[in-house]
Amino acid sequence: MRSRRDWAVLAGWVLALVVLRAARLTEHDPYWQARDGSERLAGTPLSRPDSWSWADPSGVFRPTSPAWNTAVALGHESLGLPGIALVGALGMLAYFAVAVLVARRLSARPLPTLVATALVALLALPMVSPRATIVVEALLLATLALGHALTTAALSRTASTYAAVALSGTVLGWAGAWLHVSWTVLALGLACALPLLALLAGVPRWRLALAATAGLGLAVGSMLGPYRLSVWQLLLDISSASGGQIIEWLSPLTGGLRARWLPVAALCLALAGACALRLWLHCPGSPGSRERARWALEVVLVATSLAAAVAGLVAIRFLGVAALTLLPVLAAELSTATVRWRDVPQRSEAFRHRLTAGYWRPIVTGVLVLLAPLAVITAHSPGRPEPEADLVGDLPRDCRLFATPDAAGAVLLLRPDVKVWVDMRTEVHGGRAYADTRRRLGDLTDVSLPPGTTCAMLPLGTEQVSVEGSSEPWHQRTPLGSMAVWLPGSGA
DSSP: OHHHHHHHHHHHHHHHHHHHHHHSOSSOHHHHHHHHHHHHHTTOOSSEEOOSBOSSSOOEEOOSOHHHHHHHHHHHHHHSHHHHHHHHHHHHHHHHHHHHHHHHHTTOOHHHHHHHHHHHHHHTTTTSSSSHHHHHHHHHHHHHHHHHHHHHSOOOOSHHHHHHHHHHHHHHHHHHHHHOTTHHHHHHHHHHHHHHHHHHHTOOHHHHHHHHHHHHHHHHHHTTSTTGGGHHHHHHHHHHHHTTTSGGGSOTTSTTTHHHHHHHHHHHHHHHHHHHHHHHHOOOSOTTSHHHHHHHHHHHHHHHHHHHHHHTTTOTHHHHHHHHHHHHHHHHHHHHHHHHHHTOTTSOHHHHHHTSHHHHHHHHHHHHHHHHHHHHHHTSSTTOOTTHHHHGGGSOTTOEEEEOHHHHHHHHHHOTTOEESOOSOHHHHOHHHHHHHHHHTSOTTSEEEOTTOOEEEEETTOOOEEETTOOOOEEEOOOBTTEEEEEESOOO
16 A cells, blocks of 8 residues: 555656646747647648748758647647647657656656656756657667567467567657657667577567567558658758757767766766666576566666667767666666665664655655645746747738747747748758857847848847848847847837
């Protein structure tokens, strides 16, 4: 009974975290994603010439997360801006639910799982947000859990079993490809990881063949997504346009980012490395046993996390993947370690008591009771982009906007009549457009707008604005929050 209450406390902590992260969107991609989903529900083709930007030339818009965009659009059409927050919250809850279920499969206990969850949330905070990639991470963990089930579940050695596993893998690969294009890369890795998991578990050859069949279905299904084989060109276009321009595509070794991201990279590498060393030194059970199968699942999870952490030295976005993938293993290892430390007879009784659930249960429960109302209070007007929602009313109808790419994303949904210069769709605009935008916003004492701009939404502190090649004065409207609208004319 106490264990059930502890899992309920963990669920409460996760729910509070999800509410806080979903109610205030730190990035504005979900807004333009909602608009894309709504347009496609109305019959607009998936891949189409961009019509949201007035920059010339504008590129071809190929949504990277079609199914997610549709889900966000349905939330927005049903509940307005809170619907976007709700869909985002469900996406995050899906990840944490799958991660906890995998942790329990690895024999993790609730309070060590809470510690692991808090640590991972801190390391991967930008990814713990309403975005398709958090659901992709849930699919990754669910796929590996499926691979583990193929090594332990009571299955018949029949053709129908192989057919069902192949179909399940194909459907999973297809669904992931519609969820986000990055799944295509992960699916190929998982296609190799599933038979590797079975091989490490020491199961009979027919189970190994079953895992290989699931992996093959996964790889085939991932190629049946919206872009088929051309998805690889889209991935290259995204990488090329984002590299050197978008923070999550920069290295943590980049100047100005080291203080924030190098400790995260070091900790991800250290945690994954420590877990890998522990698994190397301790291989339990005999081949084919449940203990060996759990160990094999941990090995594959740690290997995936370690590979992502190494890739994170090139692009920050992979550090989040490393931390999120490692959560079930951290929970399991912390559960084992606390029991091991508590059983050392040389340790004092007081120290051993502090490693029991009975010591921490009232503490974490009490803190949750105090913090839960704060989460609810903070989550007023969920999904509302601030300050953009208050500023869009100052924009003239059909004006051509110059703004930060993130702010432009919110405007695309809130004011569909307004065309933007660039937004966060990197593959549409290309790296040069982002470099040009950053150059123009580099000196707020005198911001030079691109020719053709008729309205601007600029950071607070902007002193003077003019269109390149024009002497017409611009005036600032009443600033709100961290931004203000600028319009041509003296404003008298």
